[in-house]
Amino acid sequence: MANIFKLHDIEEKQMENLPEIIKNYADDSKLLENSSNNWLNALRLTGLEQFKSAGLPDKSWENWKFTNLASLPNYDYLPANSNVSDANNTRLLENSIKIELVDGVFKSCADFDISGLKIVSLKSELENDPKWIEEYLVNIGNLGDNPMMALNTAYINDGFVIKTDSGIKVDRPIEIIISSSTGNANYPRNIILLEESSNLVIFERYLGEGEYINNSVTEIIVKDNANLGHYRIQAEDLNAYHVAMTSLTIAKSAKYDGFTLTTGAKLSRNEIYTKMIDADSSCNLNGIYMVQAKQHADTTILVEHFEPNCVSKQNYKGLIDDHAKGVFQGKIKVNRKAQLTDGYQLNNALLLSDNAEINVKPELEIYADDVKCSHGATSGALDETGLFYLTSRGINPTDARKMIIKSFISTVIEDIEFDELKSILSLETDKWLDR
């Protein structure tokens, strides 16, 4: 058993005046591994300090204008408390390698026999081979600008670590089931690293029961000529909070195909910061959010182009019903050197009820002249003419409505480069429409 993250590392004054949400940090910190990595303890304290001075983000943060976390309830940090039922934990992909993360703790990974692929828990990697992950944990960016990332950093302890060696093409998808149980505050910290010219597909599913918060941070690095397909279904409990921060770095001629389906959580924020650090790479950041009741779903994306000739595409569709709210903030930043950038961004929202609400902020910030950048955003109700056309041909109104909605979201589903996912998404959509 590794040492406990020692309380005496934390000066008493650092523990004073902690925000309500982490007022038990002194106790919680006893549950964090020490693992003799001094940098790790220092990093946690930086996270704590930054969160302490920032507090929970509210409207005064430009980046949080439409999503207010100020009234986030205070849940307990209980990483070992797993009461999650196994009912939903069967895998959806037939051939996949299953990983389970329960309440922020890496629980299990199915056996596999693929050389050059490493799947381990962050906790064990911090013990066995901490050197290489230090870089990816420490250089995550300015925590002062991102309080939720700072909060996660204060609690760095476990999560999944997936790494492919150069040239390895993994032919089985990895399916990660991340489940949470009621009353818990979970802070999984994950790393995905694809070395040069490797290929991998990862499918994450977020599930849970009751009221909790899942505040995850995932660092993804796709090196030269590597290719990552990364798909997520966020189906947390409708009483839960879900804040997923993803930091994505794409190197030369590399490719990232990403898709997120959001149906769960009372309040969710899916934030992706993409850095295209070398030439000729491409990324897709697509998704669908389907929200109902009083759900609030926020998608915030920043794609920053640093080098020439890269392609980035963001395409999101929103279905907003009942009293739900959708938020889409997407930004493309093209730096001086990034000539010949092709940047595209689209958000279409369908408001399915009189009380639904959508807030969109699609932003372009461009400093290079030879670029092709565009964005579009629309919001409106279901097309009456289309409905009339279908019903006049004998299709009952409920089916007609479904047909139109399905065709509305079909374009983003079609673009996914992992065929097995398409049928899963189609089922999920039907389930949502028939609810």
Next chain:
Amino acid sequence: MAVTKETKDKIESMQNKYDAGFTTDIETELAPKGLNDDIIKLISSKKNEPEWLLERRLKAFKHWQGMQDPDWSKLQIEPIDYQDLHYYAQPKSMIDKPKSLDEVDPKILETYKKLGIPLREQEMLAGVAVDVVFDSVSVGTTFRANLKEAGVIFCSISEAVQEYPELIKKYLGSVVPMHDNKHACLNAAVFTDGTFVYIPEGVRCPMELSTYFRINEPKTGQFERTLIIAEKNSYVSYLEGCTAPMRDENQLHAAVVELIALDDAEIKYSTVQNWYPGDENGKGGIYNFVTKRGICKGKNSKISWTQVETGSAITWKYPSCILAGDNSIGEFYSVAVTNNYQQADTGTKMIHLGKNTKSKIIAKGISAGKSDSTYRGLVRMAKGADNARNYTQCDSLLIGDQCGAHTVPYIESKNASANIEHEATTSKISEDQMFYAMQRGISEEDAVALIVNGFCREVMQKLPMEFAVEAQALIGISLEGSVG
């Protein structure tokens, strides 16, 4: 694209080609530098204002002292020393109010002649009435008699305070409240002159109305206030132009414009903003911090903003429409050209409150040199805005690889039946287009101007004829030195 020597020479000869950059040498009465209660009392007494207006000014000043500069824009603004400015500057010859233009100081008249603003009614382009504001005072208003016959009130706001206190009391600050933002609050405290327009019920204003603003004195700011009221079923088209001398200092211009359109009324407001932009090293130039807002109060009313922004070192301006009346329409057409070290952060807000309200936004940004241009806008569909529609198109054109073009739209909808469409693109002038123009013997400079004018055509077509010609030439001049 390779630069020919000819182009280079031409560009060099055109440096500092800001035609309006001269100063007029006249004696001016200045208020002491600084801003305090006494200065405000002085401004108020100079204008012989009623007590309620002075109280309002003092209240605004008190509030202003506790306010922060708006910091959300993408602008680098040197801190402004508000105490190092004269808040009132009046040409001495204007102290005894001249009864007609014949009595106005010939030097002032000469200024406007040089700027190409005709003040003699016989010299006028047919059908444009002008109010000219020189530093802190209105010099004169033309065609007042003709307009009066039609029932239209067109005069300086200082006169309106004396002659139509009821209207001023009712509408001043009703669209832009004094607490709106720091610049508008400063204006509420120290505003000096500006234009007042009142179009009575059922009247279609027989001619275009126009105000020309000129800053002359150094170390002054201009704080004008414009108020336009269109009663039921009336129509007015209003044009605004502005220039200032070339100086190394940054001069502050913090104006407030309020428009009120009642049932079935229409206000068309056009601006050609050509304040001094600073030199090619970014020295000097006007800080143009303007709050412009119109309310479509009545049903079926319409407000349309058209602006061509070529001047100012820094532009901070968001002409907006509150679409309160059912079936009302808001429009915003904008061209913003920045060159050298200019910065522009401009756009609009369309607040849809009423049913079946419509808005259209066409914004074209052109950045050259080391400048930055940002479109920032808001389209909000409130809960009651049934069947409201918005269409927005923002296009940016970059000339050279040292400039920036940015788009920051906010779109908020609380109504399912409201329909919003937003599109934005960023591009550069293609080599094909340049090649095509140049192989037909058009010079590089002219080809750029031609293509840029084509890019802005949708907006230029919305300008009244008198302005369109000037605006087209201005865009050409603003971009000089930007190619190669």
